[in-house]
Amino acid sequence: MVSVLVAPDKFKGSLSADEVARALEHGLLDAAPHARVRRLAPADGGEGSVAAACAGRFRSEKVSVTGPAGQPVTAEVAVHGRTVLIEAAAVCGLGVLPGGRTAPLTATSRGLGQAVRYALAGGADTIILALGGVATTDGGAGLLQSLGAVLARDDGTPIGPGGAGLADLHTVDLVDARAALAGVDLVLATDVDNPLLGPTGTAAVYGPQKGASPGDVRELDGALAGFVGRLAAAGNDEAVRDADAPGAGAAGGLGYAGLLLGGKVRSGADYFLTLLGADDLLAGSDFVVTGEGSLDEQSLSGKLPVALARRARRLGVAVHAVAGRCTLPAARTAAHFRSVQALTDLTDQDCARDSALSARLLAQCGRTLADRWIGRERTETGR
Template sequence: MPRVLVAPDKFKGSLTATEVADAVARGLTAGRPDVAVSRLPVADGGDGTLAAALAAGYEAVPVTASGPTGEPVETAYARLGDVAVVEMADVSGLGRLPGGRFAPRTATSRGTGELVAAALAGGARRVVLGIGGSATTDGGAGLLQALGAQLLDADGAPVGPGGAGLERLARVDVGGVAAALCGAEVVVACDVDNPLTGPSGAAAVYGPQKGADPDDVAFLDGCLARLADAVAEATDHDLRDEPGAGAAGGVGFAALAVLGAQLRPGIDLLLDLLGFERLAAGADLVVVGEGSLDGQSLRGKAPVGVARRARTAGVPAVVAVCGRRELDDAALRAAGIDAAHALTDLEPDPDRCMTEAGPLLERLARRIAEERLPT
C-alpha cells in the first residue's frame, strides 16, 4: 500500500490549507484507491498558522481581544498541553482592519499581547507566536502594554496607540512583563532579517504595504527609534539592529528585547510543532503546495521548507501542486521538489483557477497518483 503525506499551505484567496489537503487527498484516492493518505495542512507563521495548529489536533481557546484599530474582535489561540500557538494575523492583521482601511500610524499590536496574556493565564509555558501578516508599525508597543509594560510620556501618562503614540514616549518600565511571563518561553515564527529602523527597517520596507506614504514612513521610523532608545535605557541592551527586529512592524524587536524571545524560521517551527517527522516516516511521497510557486517560495516559504524536511526524513519523492508556477525544473530540483503541477496546466483562465480550485486540484492529484505512486 503506497503512503502519501499531503502537507500544503493555503492557496491565498481561493482555498485554505485544509481545503487544499482535502482536495488533493480526494484526487489521490480516486487515482489509486489503495493509497494511504495523511493530511497535514501547514503555514509559515502568517495567516493560516492557527488553522494549521487546530488541524493537527490543538484545541481552540476563544478570546475577545483588541483589533488593530482598537475595536473588539473574536479570535482564539491554539493549545495542546502547555504549548500555545498565537497568530498575530488573526487579531492584529491586515484582514482585521475595519472596511479594509489602512491605519499606518495608529494600528496597534495590543490584541496580540492580549492573546499572549490569555495563553499565559491559561497555563501555557511555551508560546509560539506567528507574526506574519500584521497591520501594525508600532514596534510591538501595544503588545508590551498588554503584557504589563508601561510606556509613558513626559507627564507620566500612557502613550497612545500605534507608532504615532511613540512620538510622545519618554520612558519605558518593563517590570510588569516578567510577572506576566512567569518564566514561560516565547518563540517567534519569523522569516525576515530586517532591523527595526533605517532604510531596511520596519517602516521603510513594510510600512508602504500597510498604507504608509513617504511622510508616514519617515515619521514612523523616528517613532520606532524613540522606542528603541527608551527600551535600551530600561533594559541595558539595544537590539534594534538584530536580524528580525523589524518583523511585523517591530513586534520582532519587542519580542527579542523585552520578552527574551527566540526567533526561528516559521515553517521549521510549525513543522516541529505539528509532528512532521512522525507523519513523514515511511511515506513514499510528500505533496507540498501553495497558490504561487515562484521566487518568493525559495526564501523560506512553506513548500520549500516542507520539501527540505521531507528529504531529511528520507522521503523518496516530493511533488508540488500550485495555482501557478514560475520556477523552472532546475530551480525546483535545487529546492528538493521533483515536479510541480499547476492549475494553469489544466485551465488557462486564472479566474476559473480561483473559483474552481478544488475540482482542478483533484484532477491534478489523480494524475500524480497515476504517475508517481509505486505499483
C-alpha cells in the first residue's frame, strides 16, 4: 500500500491548511482508494499557528486582550505544559480589525503583551510568538508597554498607540519589561527576514498591505527610526544591531521588540514541522504533497513547502507541490519538487477568491497526482 503524506500551508484568502489538505486527500482517494493518506496541517508562524499546534499536543485556552484598534478581543492561545504559543494575528491581526477598517498609523500591539502576561501568570517558561498577519506597524511598542516598559512623551505621559505614537517618543526604559521575561525562553517564530527600517523594512514592504499610503510609509519608517535612536541614546547598545537583524521587521516590528526582550528568531515553518512530528510522518511515507497559495521567490527562502521538501529530501522521500499560482520556472522548483501543479493553469476564474472552486480544483490535482504517481511509486518501492 502506498502511503502519502498531505501537508500543505493555507491558501491565504481562500482555504485553511486543513481545508487544502482535505481537498487534496479527497482527490487522491477518489483516484486511488487503496492508498493510505495522512494529513498534516502545519503553519509558518502566521494565521493558523494556534490551530496547527492544537492539532498536535497542545490545547487551546481563551484570553481577553485589547485588539489592534483598542477594542476587546477574545483570542485563543495554545498551551502544552509550561510552553505557551501566542498567535499575533489572533490578537492584533488584520482579521480582527472592526469592520475590516485598517488603521496603519494607530493600530497597536498592546494586546500581545497582555497575552504574554497571561502566559507568565500561568507559569510559562517558554513563550512562542507566532509573528505574521498583523495590522500593526508600531515596532512592538504596545507589546513593550503592556510588559512594563516606559515609552513616554517629553511631558512624561505615555505615547499614543501605533507607529504614529512613536513620533512623540522622548523617554524609553525597558528595565521592567525585560525583568518580566527573566528566565523565560522567548521564541520568535517567523519566516520573514526583513530588517526593521529602510526600503526592505517593515513599513516599506508590509505597510501598504495594512492600508498605509506612501506618505504613511514614510511617517512610519521615520517614527521607527526615531524609536531606534531613542533606545540607543538611552544606553541600549543592541538597539541598532537588532534593528538590522533578519526578522526584526516581522509583524510590523514585533520581531524587533522580541529581540530587545532577549528573544531568538526561529524559522516558523521548521519550528512547526518539528513541533508536529513531521520527520516521523515523512519517514513512513512514499511521497508527500505540499503547497501554498503562491509558490514564488519568497517560498524559496524557506517557507513551509520548501522547508518540508528539504526535510523530505534528507529522507529520500519525493515531494509534489500544488499551488494557487506558481510564478517560478521549472528550473527553480525542480530542486525541491518532483512535480508542480497550479490552480491558475486549470481555470480562467479567480479561484483565490472562491473557496469552493479552489477546493474542487485541489481535488482535481489530487486525482492527477494519484493517476500519475501512485502506480509509479508502488513500482519504484516494490510495494
